[in-house]
Amino acid sequence: MTFPVVGMVGGGQLARMTHEAGIPLGIRFKLLSDTPQDSAAQVVGDVVVGDYRDLDTLRAFARGCDVITFDHEHVPTEHLRALEADGIPVRPGPEALVHAQDKGVMRARLDAIGVPCPRHRIVADPEDVAAFAAEGEGFPVVLKTVRGGYDGKGVWVVDSAEEAAEPFRAGVPVLAEEKVDFVRELAANVVRSPHGQAVAYPVVESRQVNGVCDTVVAPAPGLDENLALRAEEMALNIAKELGVVGHLAVELFQTRDGRLLVNELAMRPHNSGHWTMDGAITSQFANHVRAVLDLPLGDPRPRAPWTVMVNVLGGDYPDMYYAYLHCMARDPRLKIHMYGKDVKPGRKVGHVNTYGDDLDDVLERARHAAGYLRGTITE
Amino acid sequence: MTFPVVGMVGGGQLARMTHEAGIPLGIRFKLLSDTPQDSAAQVVGDVVVGDYRDLDTLRAFARGCDVITFDHEHVPTEHLRALEADGIPVRPGPEALVHAQDKGVMRARLDAIGVPCPRHRIVADPEDVAAFAAEGEGFPVVLKTVRGGYDGKGVWVVDSAEEAAEPFRAGVPVLAEEKVDFVRELAANVVRSPHGQAVAYPVVESRQVNGVCDTVVAPAPGLDENLALRAEEMALNIAKELGVVGHLAVELFQTRDGRLLVNELAMRPHNSGHWTMDGAITSQFANHVRAVLDLPLGDPRPRAPWTVMVNVLGGDYPDMYYAYLHCMARDPRLKIHMYGKDVKPGRKVGHVNTYGDDLDDVLERARHAAGYLRGTITE
Structure with a gap:
């Protein structure tokens, strides 16, 4: 069979979850990881340990890959251009990715295409x-x-x-x-393939604590339909204008006076899309793989009226196993996603998803589980 | 973190899908595979290539595993007893597993506990x-x-x-x-943990072609509620009486005169449970892992009114990639599961799942995709 090989640069949890999504797709997955202990390196079969900042390492890794994609945005632009010159498809490509690497370039480009920013x-x-x-x-x-x-x-x-x-x-x-006077933060997640097919996930609300994503609610509660449509169109337009291939997260401020302003862009699967693993027909990870391979995209629609994701951050206790067992016993419908990472205070070590018809119930279940795993809830 | 290591003996697609389900659980997964090309060996990080019929190989593999479980039922009973004597938990254990290995022992035991058989x-x-x-x-x-x-x-x-x-x-x-005069075949799938917690999936209808599972419909259409309950109770009772740990599939004949007779037992994730990957809150693979680790079990209830699984068998064309691409384009809601196996005529190389409210539509979509992938449908 000529099922292709996807080369993933970076061994974090996004790579781990992309591999998970790639298994049913039957594709081959090759990983370039900083260490053999990285989150994704623990679970992937074909792992190269090496430094993504070294062009020779990248070149050797790329040999035998049908496409290169990323767990993070830190690969130097000139290296990506060199890989492209070698004939390796890099998705998203360097000309798109620079907008997620450099906030100055991003702001200038969004201004030029008329996208509202702070x-x-x-x-x-x-x-x-x-x-x-x-x-x-x-x-x-x-x-x-x-x-x-x-x-x-x-x-x-x-x-x-x-x-x-x-x-x-x-x-x-x-x-x-x-400093934008915002009501809340939203994220518009879209996926675009090289031949230009694109899908938009429902716009979500993203709640941050100390600058770190804490809770995502899908879809964003009470969001005006026109505003949701405008956010989706904005994200689809950015993906097209910037030539993004793969998943694009557009983080937005919803202002008090009803405007949408772009905060950040990420060109890879994103924390604001983790809810799709259990809450959408096709997850962001599966659609990212399909996009970088130029396969037809999967349906992005939600499977439940409400899905909530809460990040599990490291707390004071290094061992979460008994808390994890307790959470499973308390809520048999809970979807736990652990990343295999050592617990350090404040570090993202996993997330939980819950879904259902009643938002209050869904929120309570996710918050309780994440808090219990962290150790801030003990009952 | 003290997340445990699950040792899986056998590198087939059941091991592959169990690994996929284990990734979000954060557990470590170690594989004993016949070759590095086996379906699961392609996607697992920690692979030992060796012969499961050799006790020394098994013993070396088991070192560092917290529990041993199986992709197939072919490990000799005396080897399993030796591992247990070494202090390695083997789940399901040899005393249970023998009932899935030896049909004579199985029939004698089912007679003894009063379970109806042909x-x-x-x-x-x-x-x-x-x-x-x-x-x-x-x-x-x-x-x-x-x-x-x-x-x-x-x-x-x-x-x-x-x-x-x-x-x-x-x-x-x-x-x-x-030769039982049956109306149809059913499967009652249950999962049981060492401390005796058990869950039952909805009873499904399993349609065979030439002795090979072709289509599974969940739940079994038009099944009388009392008969469904009787099938679930029968499976839970067999799991308990035989001391099964993990997933147990009980294949049943529904006779013309309304009886249920046990056809076969399988003590591992089973083809009749593949629908759970997209159709149930917790898949059979996730619950098998949770059971062998004595973790609380996940909710087995369905997420949609109807879920259909159709096996993808190898056809005359060795390369399925373009058919696969076509199927994705035709049906963005289709869930494809490919096993990374070379295509040989009649060989199980994947399956497709579909779900929804309308059984006819769900059946048509799954059958079309599986037929198109095999090459028996060309439009």
């Missing part, structure tokens, strides 16, 4: 931050290094020019953005 | 087959070697003593059974 500009130093504030609503101002941030890292909210020194220390360009 | 006895030679026929309904008579048969192999239906020579040639004891 007011923003690249700033030179703390005095320039004060000037940016004075041009608009004043402080607080959000500062982001244009590269390298995730889960709240590389992001600062400052109340004065004096507080604005830190972001400039790394020597990376700094983007200033207005 | 009329049967061990026969010595073709003359004895004629005597068996004369004791009851006459010919045809079903002959089975007590060990080693599967998917119609090791089973003969004979119309006379003259036709009955073949089964005796292998030198294995032969079981004679009445």
Whole structure:
């Protein structure tokens, strides 16, 4: 059989869950992982341990792969171009991926295609931050290094020019953005294939705690139908204009005055789509694999009126096994997803999904399980 | 984290799908496979290639496993006893598993606990087959070697003593059974854990073609509620009386006069339970893993009114990739499960699941996809 080989760069939980989704598809999965202990490396058959920043390593890995895709956005753009020049399809490609790697490039491009964003500009130093504030609503101002941030890292909210020194220390360009007065955060997730087929998942509400995704509710409760449609169209348009192949997550602010502003883009399966593993006809992981192979995409519609995902963060107890056993006994319908990672306080080590007809019940079950696993709920 | 290691003996598709189900559970999975090309060996990280008939190989494999379970029933009973004596939990254990290995032992035990079976006895030679026929309904008579048969192999239906020579040639004891006048075949699937928790999946209808499972409909259409309950109770009772741990499939004949007779037992995930991967809250594979680890079991209830599974058998074309692509394009809701096996005519190389509210539609979609993949449907 000529079932193709998907090469995945990065051994985190996204790679792990993509492998899980690839097994029923019958494809071959090859992994480039930093260590043999990484989350995905524990469960994949064909693992190369090596450094994705080294072009020779990437080239050797790519040999025998029909397509290369990613668990993260950190592979240098020039390496991706080199792989493409070698004739290896890279999906998403470097020209698309740079918009998820560099927030400055992303903002400039979204401006150019008319996608609404928070007011923003690249700033030179703390005095320039004060000037940016004075041009608009004043402080607080959000500062982001244009590269390298995730889960709240590389992001600062400052109340004065004096507080604005830190972001400039790394020597990376700094983007200033207005602090948006939002009602809530939404995510519009879409998947696009090379021949241009695209599907949109229902728009979800994403609740953050300390800059880290905590809870996702699918679909976003009480979201106006027109606003949901606008969010989906915005994400589909971004995917098309930027030439994204695979899964694209568009994180959005819903403002008090009913606008949608783009916060971040991610071009890979995303935490805001983990609910699809148990809540949609086709998961984001399965559709990402189908997209990068240019296979027809699966139905993204939900299977239940409500699905809730809550992340399981590491707590004070290194061993979750008995808590996990307790959660299974308490709720036989609970869907637990553990990543095989050592527990460290605040680290994402798994997530739980629940679904059903009654949102309050579905939310309570997911929150209880995640809290019990973390150790913040003990009854 | 002290998440346990499950050792799986056998590298077929059942092991492959059990690994898939084990990934979200966060458990470690270790595989003993005949070759590195076996269906499961392609997708599992920790693979030992070796012969399960060799005790030293089994012992070395079992070191570092918290429990041993199986993809097939062919491991010699004395080896399983030796592993148990070494202190390795073997689930299901040898005392239970022998009932799935030896049809003579199974029939004797089911008689002893009062479970209805087709009329049967061990026969010595073709003359004895004629005597068996004369004791009851006459010919045809079903002959089975007590060990080693599967998917119609090791089973003969004979119309006379003259036709009955073949089964005796292998030198294995032969079981004679009445040819039951059945309306249809059913399967009652249950999962039982060491501490005695058990769950029952809805009773399904299983349609065979040439002795091989072709289509499974969940739940069995039009099955009388009392008969369904009786089948579930029968399976739960067999699991308890035989001390089964893990998944037990009880294949049943529904007779014209409304009785249920046990045809076969399988103590592992089973083809009649593949529908649960997309059709039940918890799949048979996830519950098998939970059971062998003595974790609380997951909810076995269906997620849709109807789920249909159709096996994908190899046809005349060795490459299914373009047919697979076509099926995805035709039906975005289709759930395809490919096993990574080379296509040979008649070989099980995958299955498809469909689900929904309308049984005719669900059946048509599954049959079309399986037929198209096999090459017997070309439009």
